[in-house]
Amino acid sequence: MSSNNESSGSRRTFLKGGAAVAAGLALAPGVRLLGVARAKPDDEAVTSAVRWGLLIDTTKCADCEVCVEACHTENGIEDQGNPATTPQWIRKLMARDKSTGHVVTLPMMCQHCEHPPCVDVCPTGASFRRADGIVLVDRHICIGCRYCMMACPYKARSFEHEKVTGQAPHAPRGKGTVEACTLCVHRVDKDQQPACVEACNASGHGAMVFGDLKDPNSAISNELTRHGGTQIRADLGLNTGVRYRGL
Amino acid sequence: MRSFLRIVTTIGVLAAVSLPAIALADVPFPDIPKGKGDKCVAPTDEIRKTHMHLLLHKRDQTMHQGIRTKQYSLRECLNCHVQPKADGSYPDIDSKEHFCNACHSYAAVKIDCFQCHVPRPDDAK
Numbered sequence: 001m002s003s004n005n006e007s008s009g010s011r012r013t014f015l016k017g018g019a020a021v022a023a024g025l026a027l028a029p030g031v032r033l034l035g036v037a038r039a040k041p042d043d044e045a046v047t048s049a050v051r052w053g054l055l056i057d058t059t060k061c062a063d064c065e066v067c068v069e070a071c072h073t074e075n076g077i078e079d080q081g082n083p084a085t086t087p088q089w090i091r092k093l094m095a096r097d098k099s100t101g102h103v104v105t106l107p108m109m110c111q112h113c114e115h116p117p118c119v120d121v122c123p124t125g126a127s128f129r130r131a132d133g134i135v136l137v138d139r140h141i142c143i144g145c146r147y148c149m150m151a152c153p154y155k156a157r158s159f160e161h162e163k164v165t166g167q168a169p170h171a172p173r174g175k176g177t178v179e180a181c182t183l184c185v186h187r188v189d190k191d192q193q194p195a196c197v198e199a200c201n202a203s204g205h206g207a208m209v210f211g212d213l214k215d216p217n218s219a220i221s222n223e224l225t226r227h228g229g230t231q232i233r234a235d236l237g238l239n240t241g242v243r244y245r246g247l
Numbered sequence: 248m249r250s251f252l253r254i255v256t257t258i259g260v261l262a263a264v265s266l267p268a269i270a271l272a273d274v275p276f277p278d279i280p281k282g283k284g285d286k287c288v289a290p291t292d293e294i295r296k297t298h299m300h301l302l303l304h305k306r307d308q309t310m311h312q313g314i315r316t317k318q319y320s321l322r323e324c325l326n327c328h329v330q331p332k333a334d335g336s337y338p339d340i341d342s343k344e345h346f347c348n349a350c351h352s353y354a355a356v357k358i359d360c361f362q363c364h365v366p367r368p369d370d371a372k
Contacts, residue, residue: 172365
C-alpha cells in the first residue's frame with residue numbers, strides 16, 4: 001500500500017525538486033546532494049533512503065543520568081510515584097564482567113531494529129517501523145495488549161498504567177497504550193537531534209552520536225567504520241539501529 | 248382498533264415533525280466559543296460533518312509517513328479554536344467552554360483524543 005504512494009508522488013516530487021534548488025537540491029525523494037542543508041520538507045513522506053541510528057560509546061558513558069532526565073523532560077514523562085509502573089523510555093544499565101571486574105554503564109532504549117520483534121507480534125499493526133528506520137507505536141491503534149513488551153529482547157517498551165497528565169504537545173501519551181523511545185521523531189523530522197544525544201553532548205561526555213547510517217559521510221558512519229560498533233544481542237539477527245562501542 | 252392506532256401514530260409523527268428541533272430538546276444549543284480569525288479551513292456545514300474524517304486521515308499520514316503539514320492537523324485546529332478565557336487561563340477539556348467539548352457533549356459523541364493529546368494550543372503555558 002505504501003509503495004504506491006511513493007511511485008504516484010514521484011512526478012510531483014520531481015517537479016518540486018526542480019523548483020527547490022535553494023532549499024536543498026533534492027534530486028529525488030530522500031536523495032540529496034551531500035553537504036547541503038538536509039531538512040526534510042514537511043509535506044514529503046519519509047523514505048528508506050535514510051536510516052537513523054545511534055552510536056553509544058560506553059567508554060565515554062559516565063555515571064550520570066543526563067540522557068534519562070533529558071528524555072523525560074522532552075517527552076513529558078513525569079514520575080508517577082511507583083517505580084514498577086512509571087514508564088521508562090530510556091534507562092541506564094550497569095554491567096560488570098565477572099572475570100575481570102570491568103564495569104560498563106550504558107543507556108538502553110528502543111534499539112530501532114531493522115527486523116523488530118515487536119512489529120512482528122503486534123496484533124493490530126500499531127507497532128510499526130517507519131521507512132526511515134524509526135520504530136514507533138501508533139497509540140491510536142494500540143489496544144494495550146502488551147504483546148510487544150513481551151517480544152522485545154531489550155525490555156524497551158512500557159505500558160502506561162495511569163491516567164497521564166502533563167504531556168508534551170509534541171509527544172501525546174495516554175493510559176492503556178504502550179510507549180517507547182521514539183528517537184525523538186518530532187525533533188528528527190525537524191532536522192534536530194534526539195534530546196538524549198543533545199544533553200549528553202551538552203554535559204561534556206559526548207558518548208552518543210546520532211545520524212544517518214546510510215550516509216557514508218555522516219559522523220556516525222565514520223565512527224562505525226573507524227572504531228566499529230556492536231549490537232546488543234547480535235545473535236538475534238535484528239540489525240539494530242543503536243550500536244554500542246566498548247562492549 | 249387499527250384505525251385508532253393509525254390516528255395516534257399520525258398525530259405523533261406530525262407533532263414530532265412540526266416542532267423545531269431546538270425547541271423540542273431539553274438541552275439548549277451550545278454556546279460555541281469563538282476561535283481566532285474569521286473562518287475555518289472549510290465551510291461550517293462541511294467541517295461539522297467531515298472534521299473527524301479529515302483528522303483521522305491526517306493523523307495516519309503524520310504517524311506513518313512523517314507528513315507534518317498544518318492542513319487538518321489537530322494542533323492547528325487547537326491553535327485557532329482554543330482561545331484563552333478572560334482571565335488568561337485555558338478552558339478545561341471537560342468544561343463546556345472548550346471548543347471541542349461544547350459541541351461533543353451536546354451531540355453526546357464521546358471523544359478520546361484528549362486522553363493523550365494536550366487540549367491547549369502550542370502557545371499555552
